[in-house]
Amino acid sequence: EAQVTQNPRYLITVTGKKLTVTCSQNMNHEYMSWYRQDPGLGLRQIYYSMNVEVTDKGDVPEGYKVSRKEKRNFPLILESPSPNQTSLYFCASSFLGGDYNEQFFGPGTRLTVL
């Protein structure tokens, strides 16, 4: 089944404790992206990647890192999480260069930073 998976789905952590949220897609998509969703603010892009070893900042990259060592995986790293990073995070992927390029979203990771 074509899908984007994220782990964990739920995470409660404390300020300053490094964490990684994994994202994997099985559709051979070039493009992958991380968003955060906050009430009243909609979806805001954190980082995106056009292909392996190619990443770039989105609208709200501060406090986050990403890597793209393999085409299928795009982990989101919070080196020193803070309470303002409490949010719902979505990973998404799509082909590039095609027609309307549907983005496929993962199920989301709800992160709480105490």
Added chain:
Amino acid sequence: GEDVEQSLFLSVREGDSSVINCTYTDSSSTYLYWYKQEPGAGLQLLTYIFSNMDMKQDQRLTVLLNKKDKHLSLRIADTQTGDSAIYFCAEIPYGGSQGNLIFGKGTKLSVKP
């Protein structure tokens, strides 16, 4: 800069039509999209429209595009309780890569039985 605006809430009765409106700023967008987010889930592409079209119909869904006013709407006929969700309008702005969608804040549709 690019911006996509939507009203935040819409409430309708089951069986009525729902109309969700969106305005966007970048007239160079090639495609405009509607994504649906059901409770506790990620977003899924609901429908899209190519910028040289005025209207697209897909079963109960009708998308209208007014390029002059930069206005996009989604009409859901015979709205059902299963249509309760958040609906996001999105565009790819001029110069953006095909993956860099700009989303509106989302319209939460509540359907009352």
